[in-house]
Amino acid sequence: MKISRREFVMASGAIAASLAVGPKLAMAAAGLPKIKLGVGLKAMSPIVINLVIGEVLGYNKAEGFSVTTQVLGSNANVQVAVDRGEVDFGVGVPSFGLPVLAQGEWKKSINFYEYTYPYKWDIAVLPKSSINGYEDLKGKRIGVSGFGATDYPVTKNVLQSLGFDPDKDFKWVAVGGGVPAGVALERGQIDALAYYDVGFGLIEAAGLPFRLVPRPAKLPLIGGQFLETQTDRLQKNKAQVIGLGRAVCKSSNFILANPKAGALAFLRMYPEAAPRGSSQDQAVESIYRAINRRIKLYSPPYPGAKMGSINVRELQTEAAMNHWNISDYGLFYTNDLIDEINNFDLDKIRRQAKEYS
Structure with missing residues (x-):
């Protein structure tokens, strides 16, 4: 970038x-x-x-x-x-x-x-989602708070390190920060949400459902x-x-x-x-x-x-x-x-x- x-x-x-x-x-x-x-x-x-x-x-x-x-x-x-x-x-x-x-x-x-x-970022999905690992994300809509926020480039880097083409293998959607990001996930506007720890805490405090996808074994310290x-x-x-x-x-x-x-x-x-x-x-x-x-x-x-x-x-x-x-x-x-x-x-x-x- x-x-x-x-x-x-x-x-x-x-x-x-x-x-x-x-x-x-x-x-x-x-x-x-x-x-x-x-x-x-x-x-x-x-x-x-x-x-x-x-x-x-x-x-x-x-x-x-x-x-x-x-x-x-x-x-x-x-x-x-x-x-x-x-x-x-x-x-x-x-x-x-x-x-x-x-x-x-x-x-x-x-x-x-x-x-x-x-490392402070994760990818979340709805509790009943069929996505159980980063390998299941290909072709999915991934939400980020915004394209000027760090969750976007950092998540792209991680996915690239796993062998994906971040620009071709996923559709990126800017959904806003905080509770609106959780609402976008809950309403099915996105398949997954790439976000940071405090942001997930705000969503959790609002009572919105999600689960974190297990992180890859070798996550880069970036x-x-x-x-x-x-x-x-x-x-x-x-x-x-x-x-x-x-x-x-x-x-x-x-x-x-x-x-x-x-x-x-x-x-x-x-x-x-x-x-x-x-x-x-x-x-x-x-x-x-x-x-x-x-x-x-x-x-x-x-x-x-x-x-x-x-x-x-x-x-x-x-x-x-x-x-x-x-x-x-x-x-x-x-x-x-x-x-x-x-x-x-x-x-x-x-x-x-x-x-x-």
Whole structure:
């Protein structure tokens, strides 16, 4: 999958309006510098819970800034916004960044923290479906949330690794995210749904039926998601870059220590995320069920690796699967900040999580 310069320019057209839309938070610390974080979502979702709750937990304030999260609609939009300096930080994804690197056009940005590790996608079908393995999907209609979301290119890569031609062997259908995706499956508009862990949690919480197709035995470790910023910002304001990474690292550990406390913190920032008419306990349970699959991916699946560190083999695997010719990944990522990002009192964060109410 390639992103042309024309597509980057077209994507930027959606950004100006999106930048004006952010969470209506009253807890932003007065007087602190405000930084903008772009995410490739159409609406705020607990999928990015560990990126945002540092604001209400005081982790951003401890680093000397306040964060406003901007929903920009797609990962391509985020990449444009970071490159143009329209947001200070963004979510970086290899499926959109590596093609640019392969074309020799990756110049301004760098990924410095992996906040979610592979592998987070699955394929779901209705409980009585005759599809019992990925080999049964040939000729079927596979739904994805959108063609600008990572579930589309990553699932295509996996199917290609199994010997399929993703463009000829399947019909791809954009069905939207969250509950609408589950409704499309339930109503038979698609035969299968390729989606991510938190999305399936939202569908499950809504009571919609599905079952996950067993994953292939050799699933490639691809599709991690990163924090990125302009290389110039990293060089000139290294402390701020480390600070955001540390706030996210603290938030991730907070959620791991007490997932329901993390859900409560998210709801305090985004009360509109609560199901209509629900009590606080019911709303917390809903968010918890949505994130339960995701939180295990906050920690690296590599022995001895520190949280947030980036394993270049993930990038190399995805590049090889797509025939992207990349000899040097040095411009794309760095692990130089990981030790400083992880330099905090982990036991204190865990105690805070256990005591949070």
